[in-house]
Amino acid sequence: MTADTAIFLTFDALADLSRRILRHHGLGPNQIEAVTRTIVAGERDGCASHGAYRLIVCAATLATGKVIRDADPEVCDSAPGLARVDAGGGYAQLAFERGLPLLVEKAQAAGIAALAINNCVHFAALWPEIEAVTDQGLVALACTPSHAWVAPAGGRKPLFGTNPLAFGWPRPGPYPFVFDFATSAVARGEIELHCRSGRKIPTGWGIDREGNDTTDPAAALAGAMLTFGGHKGSALSAMIELIAGPLIGDMTSAESLTADEGAGSSPIGGELIVAIDPSGFLGDAAAQHMNRAEALFEGITAQGARLPSQRRFAAREQSQERGGVTLARTLHDDLLRLLD
Ligand SMILES: NC(=O)C1=CN([C@@H]2O[C@H](COP(=O)(O)OP(=O)(O)OC[C@H]3O[C@@H](n4cnc5c(N)ncnc54)[C@H](OP(=O)(O)O)[C@@H]3O)[C@@H](O)[C@H]2O)C=CC1
Numbered sequence: 485m486t487a488d489t490a491i492f493l494t495f496d497a498l499a500d501l502s503r504r505i506l507r508h509h510g511l512g513p514n515q516i517e518a519v520t521r522t523i524v525a526g527e528r529d530g531c532a533s534h535g536a537y538r539l540i541v542c543a544a545t546l547a548t549g550k551v552i553r554d555a556d557p558e559v560c561d562s563a564p565g566l567a568r569v570d571a572g573g574g575y576a577q578l579a580f581e582r583g584l585p586l587l588v589e590k591a592q593a594a595g596i597a598a599l600a601i602n603n604c605v606h607f608a609a610l611w612p613e614i615e616a617v618t619d620q621g622l623v624a625l626a627c628t629p630s631h632a633w634v635a636p637a638g639g640r641k642p643l644f645g646t647n648p649l650a651f652g653w654p655r656p657g658p659y660p661f662v663f664d665f666a667t668s669a670v671a672r673g674e675i676e677l678h679c680r681s682g683r684k685i686p687t688g689w690g691i692d693r694e695g696n697d698t699t700d701p702a703a704a705l706a707g708a709m710l711t712f713g714g715h716k717g718s719a720l721s722a723m724i725e726l727i728a729g730p731l732i733g734d735m736t737s738a739e740s741l742t743a744d745e746g747a748g749s750s751p752i753g754g755e756l757i758v759a760i761d762p763s764g765f766l767g768d769a770a771a772q773h774m775n776r777a778e779a780l781f782e783g784i785t786a787q788g789a790r791l792p793s794q795r796r797f798a799a800r801e802q803s804q805e806r807g808g809v810t811l812a813r814t815l816h817d818d819l820l821r822l823l824d
């Protein structure tokens with residue numbers, strides 16, 4: 485492992501760098517803005533695997549020709565509780581932004597609604613979307629398949645994606661309750677970052693091509709990743725394959741990898757987002773019951789345990805105080821090279 489120095493970038497400077505890189509690699513203006521918002525948010529919140537590093541992945545994906553660069557997502561009002569966005573082969577971020585108002589309107593009208601994003605390229609963390617829904621006072625759930633990189637518990641060959649599952653609950657104050665995790669032991673991006681910086685990975689994250697435990701990140705990327713929590717993460721991962729794949733008429737992770745044809749793009753397929761309005765079940769009693777939920781959070785933190793996203797929100801506050809983010813110089817250099 486080699487020592488690395490750091491470089492400070494204001495939020496505007498990082499957004500500007502992101503725009504320049506994405507433009508240089510041919511992405512259209514609306515797509516650039518939506519992607520840039522999540523890149524900056526990820527880095528601001530200390531999410532190294534889904535922040536500025538993703539610009540390297542975006543550039544590689546754009547080079548494969550698998551992203552429709554100027555895709556213009558189309559929203560479709562498909563049923564009283566259902567909305568769809570056809571992402572048109574572009575990134576999921578713009579599709580989500582276009583579909584959000586209809587999802588919120590439907591959840592507020594019916595108490596619950598679901599948004600299916602179809603035909604998108606997905607590389608993002610799910611919490612920005614979750615927070616966009618909880619900002620409207622709604623409970624949120626989101627998931628998406630990826631590429632077949634993860635062995636089912638008891639198996640040794642990749643079948644599932646790293647399939648993130650994210651949940652959000654609106655709370656008084658600035659921050660909702662949010663968790664957002666891969667159903668693999670860790671996001672693939674985290675293993676890629678270990679590979680970049682020459683760090684070993686813990687056992688339990690992946691196995692090599694021969695099915696042996698490995699601490700070598702490159703061997704795990706070439707072999708198979710493992711689910712978190714054994715058969716439990718495996719079952720959740722299967723659920724995500726189903727409800728954000730066939731249920732919404734989109735690809736499983738295995739189908740996404742086949743469609744990739746070895747090009748090395750980010751996953752292609754769909755995402756499912758569900759929004760629930762607490763007053764749908766509770767009417768005027770919603771506030772009273774939402775207060776009871778606060779006792780649960782208090783019960784967690786009173787034991788010295790932390791809430792999921794607490795680290796991320798602390799990182800956000802620190803970034804906001806400083807007005808920007810700190811990037812490893814090696815990463816910054818690699819990003820600048822993307823402009824050559
Ligand atoms: N688009 C895609 O296809 C994919 C995207 N991803 C994204 O990758 C990201 C990282 O995933 P993953 O590596 O699994 O994430 P982590 O394991 O780092 O974190 C998962 C969640 O657990 C929380 N958490 C971590 N440690 C604790 C703790 N000690 N106590 C309480 N909560 C804790 C985190 O909060 P905190 O952030 O505060 O630490 C976070 O909400 C996610 O945002 C996910 O959406 C992953 C797979 C595929």
Ligand SMILES: O=C(O)C1=NCCCC1
Nearest residue numbers: 606607630646671672673
């Ligand atoms: O880190 C991961 O795992 C992934 N992130 C973006 C999309 C592919 C999987």
